Amino acid sequence: MSAISADAALGPGAGGDERELPPIAQVAVASLILVVVGGIFMAVYLPRPAPLGVPIALIVASGALIVWNLVALVRLQEFAWDTFFLVVKWALLAYGVISGMLFFMFARNHTRGAALVVLGLMLVEYAVNIPLILAYTVARYQKVVPGPPS
Amino acid sequence: MTEVADISVALPGGPPPGAPPRVEFEIIPLKGLLVVGVVLAFLVVSIAGDWRWALDAFHVVGGGMWTALDLFLGLVLGPILGRLSIPARVEFSARFMPKMLLIMPTLVICTLTAGFQLALKLGNLEPSSPNRSWLIASFMVVGVMAVIALGLLEPANLAVLFELKKPRPDPEVIGRLMKRFIYTAGITGLMQIATLVIMTRVSTQ
Numbered sequence: 221m222s223a224i225s226a227d228a229a230l231g232p233g234a235g236g237d238e239r240e241l242p243p244i245a246q247v248a249v250a251s252l253i254l255v256v257v258g259g260i261f262m263a264v265y266l267p268r269p270a271p272l273g274v275p276i277a278l279i280v281a282s283g284a285l286i287v288w289n290l291v292a293l294v295r296l297q298e299f300a301w302d303t304f305f306l307v308v309k310w311a312l313l314a315y316g317v318i319s320g321m322l323f324f325m326f327a328r329n330h331t332r333g334a335a336l337v338v339l340g341l342m343l344v345e346y347a348v349n350i351p352l353i354l355a356y357t358v359a360r361y362q363k364v365v366p367g368p369p370s
Numbered sequence: 371m372t373e374v375a376d377i378s379v380a381l382p383g384g385p386p387p388g389a390p391p392r393v394e395f396e397i398i399p400l401k402g403l404l405v406v407g408v409v410l411a412f413l414v415v416s417i418a419g420d421w422r423w424a425l426d427a428f429h430v431v432g433g434g435m436w437t438a439l440d441l442f443l444g445l446v447l448g449p450i451l452g453r454l455s456i457p458a459r460v461e462f463s464a465r466f467m468p469k470m471l472l473i474m475p476t477l478v479i480c481t482l483t484a485g486f487q488l489a490l491k492l493g494n495l496e497p498s499s500p501n502r503s504w505l506i507a508s509f510m511v512v513g514v515m516a517v518i519a520l521g522l523l524e525p526a527n528l529a530v531l532f533e534l535k536k537p538r539p540d541p542e543v544i545g546r547l548m549k550r551f552i553y554t555a556g557i558t559g560l561m562q563i564a565t566l567v568i569m570t571r572v573s574t575q
Contacts, residue, residue: 249521256513263509266495303532310398318479321410325417325483329490350520357525358532361543 242292251285252349300362311351319343402472428484436477437562444556523554
């Protein structure tokens with residue numbers, strides 16, 4: 221995972237940040253991969269409905285990684301929270317719009333019922349992971365503001 | 371988006387010796403957002419109205435620009451950028467990267483949504499279609515490209531821009547992040563060649 225993580229390419233300590241930080245970006249990329257695999261799995265069955273067992277398992281696994289990431293984030297005591305929140309809120313807006321468009325496209329193409337719910341949950345995880353990767357990668361190279369997130 | 375655009379910090383007394391030059395820029399070009407909004411609104415209307423010509427235009431134009439940009443960035447501009455001096459790289463990045471932050475996601479979303487819509491409308495995903503297996507292969511290529519672009523390329527792009535906004539940008543961080551940006555753009559560029567093969571195959575079967 222580290223070979224494709226958002227932070228690993230820079231190595232420890234790049235940008236003057238000498239602290240050991242949890243692998244939040246790496247875990248978010250792993251979570252994103254699970255969502256993408258789930259999306260491809262469902263697309264392979266098109267135009268017929270896909271069996272939902274595998275996608276649901278992938279959603280649960282991806283969701284567990286998101287929860288792990290959120291817990292790890294909340295535990296960070298010294299972090300550039302102002303920058304993190306600045307980036308994450310706009311990125312959430314942008315990727316919320318993109319996910320909304322994709323959801324609209326699936327609904328427009330007569331995806332209904334459980335399949336639409338599963339796709340919607342995948343898009344939610346997609347729209348959470350990318351802002352997390354962006355905001356965390358940017359914030360870790362910013363000046364540290366002591367104290368937990370407000 | 372104003373907050374993102376206005377985070378520049380005044381630098382008293384000019385840049386420190388040896389530091390890269392500081393260029394004033396907007397992380398997100400606000401005027402560009404308007405264009406993106408118009409393009410995305412037109413895309414939604416095209417999907418809602420099943421406008422075949424518009425979907426074709428979004429997919430072909432968007433895909434062509436996406437592929438060309440990736441190839442040009444990774445295989446032409448990247449090596450040139452790598453040989454430039456740090457100040458030249460910084461000045462180029464400050465003017466170039468904010469535009470990429472808007473252009474690439476817009477091209478990607480237009481190409482993919484219009485392409486998916488077209489594939490369904492044209493029956494290319496039907497089990498009997500000879501294009502089905504090619505399209506499934508393209509889903510996989512796009513999936514890998516999406517992970518690389520969203521997990522590596524875009525965060526590097528944004529982190530460079532925030533670094534450049536600092537009173538004392540760290541040239542080492544900028545250099546490494548730029549290298550990541552260029553390498554990942556090169557990888558996605560090479561994967562785009564696979565997409566080109568698949569799409570030309572699909573359109574001629």
